Amino acid sequence: MDAMGGDLGPRSVVPACARFIARFPKAELKLFGPRSQLQSLLLDQPPALRERMEIVCCEQVITQECNPVQALRRKRESSMARALQAVADGECGAVVTSGNTGALLALGRSILGTVPGVRRPALGKSIPTADSSCFLLDLGANIDCTAEDLVQFARLGVEAQRVFSGRESLEVALLNIGAEEHKGTEEIRRAGQLLGADPTINYVGFVEGHDIFAGVVDVVVCNGLMGNVAMKSAEGVIRLIGQKTFTIDKKAPIKRFFGQLAINLLRKWRTQLEPGRYNGASFLGLQGNVIKSHGGASSEAFYRAMLTARECAEADLAGRLDSAMSAVAQRQMGDG
Amino acid sequence: MDAMGGDLGPRSVVPACARFIARFPKAELKLFGPRSQLQSLLLDQPPALRERMEIVCCEQVITQECNPVQALRRKRESSMARALQAVADGECGAVVTSGNTGALLALGRSILGTVPGVRRPALGKSIPTADSSCFLLDLGANIDCTAEDLVQFARLGVEAQRVFSGRESLEVALLNIGAEEHKGTEEIRRAGQLLGADPTINYVGFVEGHDIFAGVVDVVVCNGLMGNVAMKSAEGVIRLIGQKTFTIDKKAPIKRFFGQLAINLLRKWRTQLEPGRYNGASFLGLQGNVIKSHGGASSEAFYRAMLTARECAEADLAGRLDSAMSAVAQRQMGDG
Known part of the structure; x- marks a missing residue:
């Protein structure tokens, strides 16, 4: 969880995480953000829930004004970048952020890489x-x-x-x-x-x-x-x-x-x-499950985005996209 | 009224016209379309209302598939073109159609002309x-x-x-x-x-x-x-x-x-x-009030578009746009 995105930052993320942990007894979460801010919010939660939430301290934060180039050059230690890195390293099955979309796309491409044959990852969601x-x-x-x-x-x-x-x-x-x-x-x-x-x-x-x-x-x-x-x-x-x-x-x-x-x-x-x-939008075409929560994210919104992230991680959506697109790329090479 | 546009054509237009006539005792309407089709629908309406509705017979009709170039070349005698001509000639204060938007734009520019300084008329509406x-x-x-x-x-x-x-x-x-x-x-x-x-x-x-x-x-x-x-x-x-x-x-x-x-x-x-x-959308920047009703126009929708048309005609919207844009054009020439 990138705890620092959206209008409310950790004040919406931490309660959503606690709710998620309470609902899924096997879930484990990493929360990326400044320890000083996250620690006090975590202390408001029941101790049993806190055990499965780990703070990964990163002081750097990406604001809404940050453009993609700035994000790539100067924000490699931000909560968003570090959370993406945890997915790239296989430590986490999915990342959820309500931060800057442009920065997320740029960092996602750079840190996770794209699926074969995908020139541009896309943001999509399921609408009732x-x-x-x-x-x-x-x-x-x-x-x-x-x-x-x-x-x-x-x-x-x-x-x-x-x-x-x-x-x-x-x-x-x-x-x-x-x-x-x-x-x-x-x-x-x-x-x-x-x-x-x-x-x-x-x-x-x-x-x-x-x-x-x-x-x-x-x-x-x-x-x-x-x-x-x-x-x-x-x-x-x-x-x-x-x-x-x-x-x-x-x-x-x-x-x-x-x-x-x-x-x-x-x-x-x-x-x-x-x-x-x-319900949060999924970045499709990256080598990892990345879920973008609503920018004006309430705790409810962030929680729903977490449910979507869980669904993506359990179904191995990024892996499925990788296989499907690789097959297309191979077929096209065969045709050529 | 172009009686021939939309999915329902005159079956939605004629009842809307009757309702409009009943509500506005001074209103007079011209209905453009094939007399054979309009006459029978008009006969279902009370005789007192029929007096203020005149059929202007035109057999040619513009379908949804007709593109703007075809409309300009081959549909000059269509119900839509003739209705626009009635506005150009000052016989009517506004035209309402639920027909093909592309054809309407092309014919509107050609028949009514644009307001000074307006390169492209736009379609707009007021949203609650x-x-x-x-x-x-x-x-x-x-x-x-x-x-x-x-x-x-x-x-x-x-x-x-x-x-x-x-x-x-x-x-x-x-x-x-x-x-x-x-x-x-x-x-x-x-x-x-x-x-x-x-x-x-x-x-x-x-x-x-x-x-x-x-x-x-x-x-x-x-x-x-x-x-x-x-x-x-x-x-x-x-x-x-x-x-x-x-x-x-x-x-x-x-x-x-x-x-x-x-x-x-x-x-x-x-x-x-x-x-x-x-409520119907207005074509802005043409030398005349042109209202586009919803394509899947029910009689209710067409009636609401007629109310918008009445508002435009009473306020002389096209005339106001003409004055406003002419003033801008003159100011810009002065600056140059």
Whole structure:
């Protein structure tokens, strides 16, 4: 656990870790960050839980303002870099951070390395739909993407969604501004042609933003600009729902009793949408499981990201991606 | 009214027109489309309402597959083109269509012409936020945009939001994947510099997808790819809410009484979000008021778009944009 990322830093990370340790009796955690800050927060936790949480002291911290180049040059001893190193060394099965995405991508590539044939790792997550889930990527790691990048993302997304959904046969679509073939940028249209010609991918065409949540396909692929906007706009609406609920809560006392019952239903149902906001995004294409938690990460959000990390580690997601992409690379070399 | 656009065509347009006529006793409508199809639908409406609805017969129709070049070359007698011509000739104050956006943009530019200094008209709409509203543009008319295009969109958006919100002093932001200055594409960063240097625009920096719905700024500017994805993802979540509501509805009979109360609250509250889905988007920068209704336009959606069209026509939005952009063009010539 990189304990120093996000708006709250260790104040959200440490309680999430305690909850995780309590729930999984065999789990062991390493917490990376300045010992002075982490120690006092750990002392608030029950002693039995503390035993399975080890502080790895690192004083250096990466701020939100730090750009990728600075991270690579000057932040090799930061909590984020050291946590990634622990995964690279095989000491940990996955790393969770709510820190700076750009720095994470740069350090992840440098410290863990990429899977064979993957030019650019992508950030993706599983989003709940009406009946099922949809894996959306890239969520902001790559601003400009070529058609070839998008094809790689499709492959990575299919493998990841197999792990998260438990389904084997998955339909893939490209995010676009319309379903017609002439729509979108040249790279999107070209990616559509490449995917359509690939017999190993079940490509079904273009979809639009609303289709992500309709569950019409299993994997939706796009560049990081579009994916980030899609994800955050959806989050914005969910948050707006939260606020509207709150205004109902303060209504006239007479209505309060029935209002409260309604609100309980609402809350339950909001939690059905919220995993999409909170479950953490996976970096796909790195030689190790890296989970990015929500930037404004509450303890709840960090905990959910930890659950995703556990799932990735148990299923050996990074290893599966490595095998799958190596097979593709070999096949392509064979073709060439 | 272009009666022939959208999935339902005249079956959604004619009932919406009847409702509009009934509500606004002085309103007069022209319906463009094949007389054979419109006549029978009009006969279902009360005779008193029919008097103020005139059919302008045009047999040619623009399908969703028609690309902009085909529209310009071969669809000059289509219901969409003829309806735009009626605005150009001053016969109508605004046109509403749920037809093909690309064709609409091409025909709109050709038939109505653009406002001085506007290189590319943009599609924008007012979206409800927690306490107020936010005007988002471009929603899909322009895929690739230069920094200069984005600056123009900001000017158009401010004028439009003045009409829709009734507020004068408005804050403008650029949609990006983070608030930090180094984030995003080169064009977004350059647009930020241009807007920051412009004393006539109250530019406040970058915002992210969720900020659109938080009401932190009055106008959010982006290219058409990002705007389309933001809008449609938000719609997707709202639609998902609709479906989830329905599943609560079918729960065990004991819970049904309280469930129903909750659902009533939900419905009320969903309608507060729905205008964002249904109110129609305005084409800004054309010499005439052009409103694009939702593509999967129900009669309700088309009616809401008509209300937006009425608002634009009454406030002379196109005229206001013309004056505002002409003043900017003159000022820039003076500077040069």
